Amino acid sequence: VNDVDGTMTVTNAGTFTLDEGSTLTPGGTFTQNGAGANVIGDDITGGAGLSFLRAVTLTSATANDIIVFTSGGGAGQDITFSSTLGNADDESVTLNAGAAGDITVTGAVGDLGTGDIVVTNATDVTFSSTVDADNFTQLAGAGTTTFSGLIDLATNFAFSGQNLTITGAGVNDVDGTMTVTNAGTFTLDEGSTLTPGGTFTQNGAGANVIGDDITGGAGLSFLRAVTLTSATANDIIVFTSGGGAGQDITFSSTLGNADDESVTLNAGAAGDITVTGAVGDLGTGDIVVTNATDVTFSSTVDADNFTQLAGAATGTTTFSGTVTTTGAFDFTGQALTLNGVGNSIGTSMDVTNAGLFTTADAADLTVGTEFVQDGLVTALSATI
DSSP states (O other): OEEESSOEEEOOSSOEEEOTTOOEEESSOEEEOSSSOEEEOSOEEOSSOEEESSOEEEOOSSTTOEEEEEOOOSTTOOEEESSOEEESSSOEEEEEOTTTOOEEEOSOBOOOTTOOEEEEEOSOEEEOSOEEESOEEEOOOSSEEEEOSOEEESSOEEEEESEEEEOOSEEEEESSOEEEEESSOEEEOTTEEEEESSOEEEOSSSOEEEOSOEEOSSOEEESSOEEEOOSSTTOEEEEEOOOSTTOOEEESSOEEESSSOEEEEEOTTTOOEEEOSOBOOOTTOOEEEEEOSOEEEOSOEEESOEEEOOOOTTOEEEEOSOEEESSOEEEEESEEEEOSSSEEESSOEEEEESSEEEEOTTOOEEESSOEEEOSSEEEEOSOO
16 A cells, blocks of 8 residues: 555656556545556545546556545545546446545546446546446446446446436447436436347336437336437437347336427337326327237326337237327227227227227227228227
């Protein structure tokens, strides 16, 4: 342990090197403010803030080593990388700014190869450029974690904290699973598409603001309310699962919008779609189901138009609550069941059912213009 009880300032025109096995513990602030780069091979544990003005390369003689940066953890005792953060031999980095400190990385992170990024704790965490690593894990956070550049991970993304915001324009790619345990708001910005290769799971207590498409390699699930929010009025936001058995799309709470956004849901030929909470009022926003086995709306549905393009031979689309559309209702699939009371279709309704079309005893149906059933079997127990 190389111990400096006070502050440490490195104004290096050349390279500042901290060798593997040479840990550093400044009691006050650590400041690197020279024009030269930094080669860091072991942990730095500060009693106040840590800041690097120039590029940092993690370089240990041990492949896949973990290098830890720890600040004092108080307000203003931040960890700041004002340039890039890379590695030489798949080293990982752990960042701990405590409950009151911030973490800021201005330049690109990686490609770290098989190196991981772990945020132990912080208030605000900001990655202003691209992040390219094996895994990203955040264990705690009191503020907002923001990714302004594109994310590219070879394996998993696991976030536990307050707010998570992804604004990187283009495709944010996570090859493995993605878990968002947000106490605050999870925001996916317009223009920031998300492609988890495995399951996507939102399981925090906070809400979700989704501004662009999520395309999963497995299932997609949201435990809390989802609000479609795009800067473009009447935008269409698409949720796509892997399409296999069990690779479902699940909204366990409500699904709404901010500015007439529409939603398209595609669970493939073998996946299910479930929306437990109310959908809408979506205004002029539409609902399109591209494909699924079973589709279940457990509460009310209020939108401009509803369209289902396909459904598996064994599947059923069920509306347990009242269906209200300003425009048309167009169903193509296997079985269709209406159980809600007081269903109202603003214009036309077309039911092309390969299976059974069923209305429950209390599921009265009002159609504004034309009703056409051009499939197979119908079992009507209510008034149309």
